[in-house]
Amino acid sequence: MSLKKKTQSLHKRNDELANANRQLEILSNGIFKNGELPTFANKIKETHQFPLRPKKLEILQINVGYMCNQVCEHCHVDAGPDRKEIMTRETMMQCLEVIRKTEAHTLDLTGGAPEMNPDFRWLVEEASKAGIKDFIVRSNLTIIRANKKYYDLPEFFKKHNVHVVSSMPHWTRGKTDKQRGDGVFDKSIKALQELNAVGYGMPDSDLKLDLVYNPSGAFLPGDQASMESDFKKALMEDFGIKFHNLFAITNLPVSRFLDYLIASENYEDYMYQLVDAYNPAAVENVMCTNTISISWDGWLYDCDFNQMLGLKVASKVKHISEYNEALLNNRNIIISQHCYGCTAGAGSSCQGVVA
């Protein structure tokens, strides 16, 4: 269903869905309250997977701020140019202390557009000295072409051996621009070509360039391997672009995507799709079991989605200033109905499928 394009975040519009508690209320009422569909807790109880507990910590994901140059329809962060929440250098220093001593092998910087944080480059320079095995920056691509001051980002990423993970909802202009805004496709293509030009995404290159595919509507992603092959063929044929892997990620009913589902009258059908596609094998490897998500103001969460829903970790340790990995790992993961998004079909995580 085609709806009028929004140019401001839910927060800026004072929309009721800017309130995390209101979102959680919606996710617990209706079809889940009247028993039409089982709650996520009851569903994982059926397969004796409740409570959900962390395994070995592998990924530290840091959200350095909600500011973004785009206002994507499906954004679970409700990011946009009007969001002012930005991680300070002081909080970054606390993060760096943790990065230096963590057992996690992957550091994952996200946002918003992380590059818009004024201390982003400083953080990357300092973090890259910590010897983390896989250092990811989630770039929306268009930021590279947004302003002269970002034009050198491909070289900057290369210098620090950053693993670039970029959003690309489709290989066609129409589908991409519909989800992410007019002109996004052309700028993304240009940015990918520039990343390729410095060596990113080449078959034997250590400069990793992966793409993230989110469906542009109220449907689930198709098979990741087939999508990757279709993306590779089309981007190569049409634009000479190469990349390594495609991560197919399910849109979770949180924030702007929840708003879209309700406004387009797709909410109930979408929740049915997620529940019908529930896969207990995906629960085993769901990303909250190996990830800690850190917000711009240093609070700790089981995942980026719980961060946006204001669900801090159920642990004595709740803030980066008091970080203790052993204590943190001894916690129950907080769940709600949005979690069905990570357990549908082959599962979904920031690293793609999990089952």
Place this chain on the structure above:
Amino acid sequence: MASNNYYDPKDLRKFGNITEWSEELGTKFFDYYGKVFEEGALTAREKALIALAVSHTEQCPYCIDAYTKDTLQRGVTKEEMMEAIHVGAAIKSGATLVHGVMMMNKVNKLDM
């Protein structure tokens, strides 16, 4: 019957229930159905597009619902989907029209 309509979108989710009244045949059907749509000499994407076109020629609302969603999930574009339906429509109308030859044959035989 719970509904006042012959077709209810919610009934699509109950398709699997047909096995309850004839387990052996139902199971055999779904095994066959699943196998048909696996990747083979044709890709699963190509099969989904064929299914979408046939859903329209059969004018099956459940199938149209299911295979529109399925093709979207596979990244199929609106243009590809519409072209596939035109293939179905062309065969359907061609099949009608080609029977015109039968009519012509009959007229030629009967008419002086």
